Amino acid sequence: MVRSYGSDYAAPLLAALETAPSVSVRANTLKSCRPSETADPVPWCRAGFYLPSRPLFAADPAWHQGLYYVQDASSMAYGAAVAAIVERCFGDTANLRYLDACAAPGGKTIAAVEALPASALVVANEFDRHRANILLENVLKEGAPNVVVSQGDASAYARFEEAFDIIAVDAPCSGEGMMRKEPEAIRQWSQSLIDSCASVQRQLVTALWRALKPGGVLLYSTCTFNRTENELNVASFVDGLDAESIDLGLDAYDGVGTGIDTPHRCYRFTPGHVRGEGLFIAALRKPGSHSAGGGSAVGRRRQAAKLSQEASVFVAAHVLGRGDGYSVAEDGVGIILRPSAHDAFVGMLSSKVRMLRSGLSAAVLKGRDYVPTHELALSTMLDTGSFPAVELDYRAAMSYLRGEAMAEVSPALAKGFVSACYGGRPLGFLKNVGRRANNLYPEAMRLRLEDRQLPSSAPNTIIE
Ligand code: SAM
Numbered sequence: 001m002v003r004s005y006g007s008d009y010a011a012p013l014l015a016a017l018e019t020a021p022s023v024s025v026r027a028n029t030l031k032s033c034r035p036s037e038t039a040d041p042v043p044w045c046r047a048g049f050y051l052p053s054r055p056l057f058a059a060d061p062a063w064h065q066g067l068y069y070v071q072d073a074s075s076m077a078y079g080a081a082v083a084a085i086v087e088r089c090f091g092d093t094a095n096l097r098y099l100d101a102c103a104a105p106g107g108k109t110i111a112a113v114e115a116l117p118a119s120a121l122v123v124a125n126e127f128d129r130h131r132a133n134i135l136l137e138n139v140l141k142e143g144a145p146n147v148v149v150s151q152g153d154a155s156a157y158a159r160f161e162e163a164f165d166i167i168a169v170d171a172p173c174s175g176e177g178m179m180r181k182e183p184e185a186i187r188q189w190s191q192s193l194i195d196s197c198a199s200v201q202r203q204l205v206t207a208l209w210r211a212l213k214p215g216g217v218l219l220y221s222t223c224t225f226n227r228t229e230n231e232l233n234v235a236s237f238v239d240g241l242d243a244e245s246i247d248l249g250l251d252a253y254d255g256v257g258t259g260i261d262t263p264h265r266c267y268r269f270t271p272g273h274v275r276g277e278g279l280f281i282a283a284l285r286k287p288g289s290h291s292a293g294g295g296s297a298v299g300r301r302r303q304a305a306k307l308s309q310e311a312s313v314f315v316a317a318h319v320l321g322r323g324d325g326y327s328v329a330e331d332g333v334g335i336i337l338r339p340s341a342h343d344a345f346v347g348m349l350s351s352k353v354r355m356l357r358s359g360l361s362a363a364v365l366k367g368r369d370y371v372p373t374h375e376l377a378l379s380t381m382l383d384t385g386s387f388p389a390v391e392l393d394y395r396a397a398m399s400y401l402r403g404e405a406m407a408e409v410s411p412a413l414a415k416g417f418v419s420a421c422y423g424g425r426p427l428g429f430l431k432n433v434g435r436r437a438n439n440l441y442p443e444a445m446r447l448r449l450e451d452r453q454l455p456s457s458a459p460n461t462i463i464e
Contacts, residue, residue: 001013001014001225002014004227005225005260009257009260009270009273011272012270012271012272012273013225013270013271013272013273014272015272016180016270016271016272017179017180017271017272019180020180021072021180021181021271021277022050022073022275022276023050023051023052023053023054023070024042024048024049024050024051024070024071024072024073024076024275024276025048025049025051025068025069025070025071025461026042026045026047026048026068026069026071026076026079026107026110026111027047027048027049027067027068027463028047028066028067028068028069028110028114028142028143029047029114030113030114030142030143030144030380031065031066031067031143031380031425033047033067033068033463033464034046034047034463034464035047035048035049035462035463035464036462036463036464038462039462040052042073042076042275042276043253043254044076044077044080044250044253044256045073045076045077045079045080045111047079047114048071048073048076049462050073050275051461051462055459055460055461056449056455056459057070057459058447058449059398059449059453059454059455059458059459060458060459060461061394061397061398061401061422061423061427061458062422062423062458062461062463063461064141064401064427064445064447065141065378065422065423065425065426065427066140066141066142066143066378067425067463068461068463069107069110069138069141069142071107071111072107072181072276072277072279073274073275073276073277074177074269074274074276074277074278074279075107075108075111075223075276075277075279076111076276077250077256077267077269077279077281078107078108078111078112078115078168078170078219078221078281079111079112079114079115080115080248080250081219081248081250081267081281081283082098082111082112082115082116082166082168082219083115084248084249084250084283085166085217085219085246085248085283086115086116086117086166088246088247088248089215089217089246089285089290090165090290092117093165093290093292094117094119094292094341095119095120095121095292095293095339095341095342096116096117096119096120096121096165096166096292097120097121097123097163097164097165097166097342097345098112098116098120098121098122098123098164098165098166098167098168099123099125099157099164099166099167099168099208099211100112100122100123100124100125100168100170101125101154101157101167101168101169101170101204101208102125102126102127102154102168102169102170102171102172102204103124103125103126103135103149103168103170104126104128104131104132104134104135105131105134105135105138106124106134106135106138106139106142107138108168108170108221109122109124109135109138109139109147110138110139110142110144112168113142113144113146113147118146119146119339119341120146121146121148121339121341121342121345121346122144122146122147122148123147123148123149123150123164123349124139124147124148124149124150125149125150125151125152125154125157125353126149126150126151127151127152127153127154129151132149132150132151132356133356135149136149136356136357137445139357140357140374140375140378141378142378143378143379143380144379144380145326145337145339145359145360145379145380145381146339146342147357148346148349148355148357148358148359149355149356149357150349150353150354150355150356151354151356152353152354154169154204154207154208155203155204155207155208156352156353157207157208157211157353158207158208158210158211159211159352160211160349160352161210161211162210162211162212162213162214162216163211163213163345164211164212164213164216165213165216165217165290166216166217166218166219167208167211167212167216167217167218167219168218168219168221169201169204169205169208169218169219169220169221170221170222171197171200171201171204171205171220171221171222171229172197172200172201173197173201173222173223173224173229174188174189174193174194174197174224174226174229175188175189175223175224176189176223176224176225176226176278177222177223177224177225177270177271177277177278177279177280178223178277178278180271180277181277194224194226194228194229195228197224197229198228198229198232198233201220201222201229201233202233202236202237205218205220205233205237205241206240206241209241209243209286212286213286213288213290213291214286214287214288214289214290214291215285215286215287215288215289215290215291216285216286216290217246217283217284217285217286218237218243218283218284218286219281219282219283219284220233220234220237220281220282220283220284221279221280221281221282222279222280223277223278223279223280224278224280225268225270225278225280227260227261229280230259230266230268230280230282231259231260231261231262231264231266234259234262234264234266234282234284235262235264237284238264238284241284241286242286242287243284243285243286243287244284244285244287245264245265245266245282245283245284245285246265246283246284246285247265248265248267248281248283250267250281251267253274254274255269255270255273255274256268256269256273256274257269257270257273259282264282265282265283266280266281266282267279267280267281267282268280269281305329305330307328307329307330308330310368310369310370311328311330311335311363311370314335314362314363314370315328315335315337315362317383317386318362318363318372318376318382318383318386318387319337319362319376319381319382319383320380320381320382320383323337323381325339325340325341326338326339326340326381327339327340327343329359330365332365333361333364333365334361334362334363334364334365334370334373335361335362335363335370336358336359336360336361336362337359337360337362337381338358338359338360346358346359360375360376360379360381361373361375361376362375362376362379362381363376371417371429371431371440372387372417372429372440374428374429374440374441374442374445377419377426377427377428377429378426378428382426384419384425384426387417387418387419387429388413388414388416388418388419388432389418389419389420389421389426390409390410390413390418390419390420390421390430390437391421391422391424392420392421392422392427394422394457394458395451395454397420397422397427398447398449398451398454399451400420400427400428400430400439400441401427401441401446401447402446402447402448402449403439403441403443403446403447404439405436405437405438405439406420406430406436406437406439407435407436409430409432409436409437410432413432414432415432415433415434416431416432417429417430417431417432417440418430418431418432418437428440428441429441
């Protein structure tokens with residue numbers, strides 16, 4: 001490594017590989033959360049901060065509420081990269097379409113959602129089925145209503161010609177930057193792994209380039225150190241796709257390096273140089289002038305079907321601003337909200353890829369009643385004052401997260417749906433049936449931590 005990269009780069013990295021990785025979390029700005037004043041900030045992410053040690057996150061109701069996301073500090077640079085792309089390439093263009101092609105578990109998707117204008121649509125895709133479900137859960141916890149999730153090979157998006165303004169390819173890679181965290185990355189490492197990863201990365205980027213609009217930007221990243229998957233691949237994109245590498249200004253932060261032996265604009269986050277794991281980023285602009293909306297793959301505007309009276313009443317009562325700017329549809333299962341400006345496009349995508357989430361599911365139909373979903377409870381679209389609320393203490397919150405029925409939640413509350421809160425914010429829904437309240441926390445998300453495994457109070461993650 002010293003021979004290939006020089007000792008200025010390699011020596012701090014090699015020393016850092018002998019030390020423990022840092023622990024960092026990013027507060028959810030969509031839910032108006034921020035680190036407290038005493039937090040130790042991540043320089044390139046205003047919502048990110050380091051923790052002195054790793055708490056048991058699963059024992060923290062705030063983590064289940066999506067008030068923060070546990071993310072490596074280097075990866076938090078995605079937010080700054082996306083913000084720079086929007087500012088430098090798209091200005092105040094509304095209704096941008098952003099594809100995160102390799103998205104699970106979703107940390108960078110979430111960072112991008114928070115950096116993009118609220119009018120943007122984010123399509124998060126993941127190949128691996130199990131990981132796609134984790135992605136779905138993380139998107140749900142973040143609460144943004146403008147994210148859809150699909151599962152499949154990202155190359156399938158090549159058919160949506162010139163449809164996206166920004167495409168993120170956080171590529172599967174040899175994972176050298178994760179060796180401190182994942183010993184498996186050390187066992188798997190070989191030169192042939194590097195070569196095959198580099199080839200897969202080129203195939204993915206080349207396929208997805210078709211789905212990028214002229215003037216659009218592809219954000220390429222890996223969590224590995226070698227030049228083959230990084231600078232050399234970027235050079236092949238510049239040469240083969242006529243891409244232009246654009247300045248994101250990330251090297252303004254202490255310790256963030258530029259590409260090694262390359263004329264192209266690339267950024268390296270390297271352990272020993274920054275407090276975080278390995279991350280390589282480059283932003284590549286497609287030639288041509290950019291135009292908003294359109295693309296050859298716009299769906300037809302759908303005729304809005306008339307809503308049932310029950311659905312209209314539900315939305316008017318419980319969705320903020322009555323879902324202004326969102327189209328409301330009933331799909332036989334429940335009520336789905338989608339940003340109106342992207343409704344036709346999402347409809348078109350849904351007919352061609354495997355959609356796991358094609359909008360915010362606000363309620364599901366049970367008999368003749370609309371039952372509010374957990375997704376709505378954690379979403380920024382919930383009108384929080386619209387359900388009677390009960391505040392749970394720490395033990396009760398953990399019991400709720402295990403899916404346990406709650407005896408006599410509050411005799412003063414009317415029967416019906418109740419918002420279970422912790423720290424004044426929604427944790428999920430209960431149905432108060434009188435002598436007890438049924439727990440509506442989704443079975444698949446139930447916590448498997450017993451009382452005896454819990455600390456005496458919630459871990460302090462310094463969020464306000
Ligand atoms: N962006 C993610 C984050 O920040 O949480 C991490 C992504 S990880 C580096 C790469 C992901 O790409 C893996 O989850 C892997 O399963 C997925 N993947 C691999 N090949 C893929 C393909 N052909 N299409 C879509 N996803 C793929």
